[in-house]
Each structure stands twice: as C-alpha cells, then as structure tokens.
Amino acid sequence: MSEEAFRSLYRRLREQARDGTDPGRGALGHLTPERVVAAATEVRAGRTVSLAAPIETTPGPDNPQPASHRMTASAPGAADAPGLHFALDRFAMNVHGDADSHLDALCHVMYDGELYGGVPASSVTPDGAGALTSELVRDGIVGRGVLLDVPRLRGVPWLEPGDHVTADDLVAAEEAQGVTVGPGDLLFVRVGHRRRRRSLGPWNAAQQRAGLHPAAMAFLAERRVAALGSDGNNDTAPGAVAEVPFPVHVLAMNALGLHLMDYLNFEELLPVCEQLRRWHFLCVIAPLRFPAATGSPVNPIAVL
Structure with missing residues (x-):
C-alpha cells in the first residue's frame, strides 16, 4: 500500500469513527450497557480461560528487555x-514489548502530531x-468476545x-466458524504466533511477524468493533506501508479509537471453542490502574 493510499484510508476511517463513537x-x-448485558448471556458452560501468555523473565530474540521479578x-x-x-x-516490565500480553492505551500512538x-x-x-x-479503561472492558482463527x-x-x-x-x-462480528464486539484474530513460537522457538518478532493488512481495518470500522486483540502484534512485519511502520496501530488507535491487545495467547482457548463449537463468549478485560500510563499488562478472561 502506498503512503497516499494509506493516508486516504486513514482520513476515511477517521471520519467514519466520528459517527457513533464517544470522543x-x-x-x-x-x-x-445493553450490549454488556447481552454479552452476559454468552455464558453456557461456566468455563473460564485466560487469553494471556505467562510473563517471561528470560531474555530472548523477541524479548531483549524481559520483565524482572525478584524477592524483596x-x-x-x-x-x-x-x-x-x-x-x-517486586515486578518491573517493559509494557510494549514483543513477548508479553499487554493492552495499548489510546495515548500510545502519535501520528502527525x-x-x-x-x-x-x-x-x-x-x-x-x-x-x-490506561485509566480510560479503569472499570474494565466487558463484552462479547469473538475469536476468528485464520490459520484454521x-x-x-x-x-x-x-x-x-x-x-x-x-x-x-466468520462463515467457516458460524459466527458474525457485530457492533460492540471484542474481536480477537489468531495468526498462530504463539504456536509457532512454541514449536520453533522465539525469533526477532520486531522484524518478522504475521498480522492484519491495513485495509482490513475497514472491516472493523464497518462492524463497529469495540476493541481488537491478536496473538501477534496486530501489525505485520515487514509492514505493508513502507513509510508507516505500524499502519494497523495508526488506523486502529489514532483513527478509530480502538484499544489494542498485543501478543495474547489463544492456544488454551482453541480446544474449548472447538469442543463447545462456539467461537463467541463473554470476555472480561481488567488492565492495571496506572493513571498516566500508555498501556498495561493484561490478562483477558473468556467465560464460555
């Protein structure tokens, strides 16, 4: 995608976001609130599954500055x-790394000032x-989660x-899984990053990773999705727009006002969804309350 085409898409999505969103x-x-109440009816089996990966404290090619944990x-x-x-x-963490599950606050992405x-x-x-x-979501994000499994x-x-x-x-x-993404949904897109990492070992994900194409963000805007999460970074590397290294982050957060969750883990959720033949569920997301922070470690919980 050329920078000109990207900027055109950015302007269109930004204008579209002004219709029906809270600034x-x-x-x-x-x-x-009505959609939160409806999401509560998604609970059928009473099973809970974490969508976060265990926090890592060992350096690796995708985690050169890992979280630190020491007894005090x-x-x-x-x-x-x-x-x-x-x-x-005591615990310390580089929130926006390429290994640990985290939520990006809307102040994380700056574009054109x-x-x-x-x-x-x-x-x-x-x-x-x-x-x-991240204080913007101090009361949590609770809604209907939908998992779309692209490798499947x-x-x-x-x-x-x-x-x-x-x-x-x-x-x-959507068609293959018998589910439809709708207004207010929390969309989770699996690219298989965690399974590849577990099978082949970690690599420099800052330079090479699967993710969404920028043009796919029009789908989220049209469906009025409330938040987006992936088991990768959401952005592909190398990116589709040479002049904009993280085009999905820019379009999602800066244009649409979508909170992003990066490097989640869906490998524990997949067998439960397949067993129950359901790819939608109540989802509860509770970031930490850091009033001036650009993000937070996060452990979303799917309740099926």
Missing part, C-alpha cells in the same frame, strides 16, 4: 522460623500521558511471518 472513550462507545523479603531460614513472616517481591480525536501529542510528556491513558481457515498451524490477514480472510473465517 472520550473511542470505539468503546460501541460497547453500550523472605530471609533465609524464615520458612522454618517460628512466628509470622511474609514473602514479598496528534493522538486519537485530535488530542495534541504534546499531552504525552516525560512524566506520563495527560489524556487517553487456511488449514495451517500458523501464518508465516510477513503474511497478512485480509478483510476477505475475516469474512471467510
């Missing part, structure tokens, strides 16, 4: 000593973001790095 909440405006209290021998003792620890809704990018300072932070559609275990998920793929996956 203060972005695409979450599609997730009305529990003296040697305390476990055998009489009386009361506490085990304490602006955030979503025309908010000046200067509102993000070295001390933190002043608008559209194509008859492969995973998409190879550099491959694109198109709008046609999403429509075909």
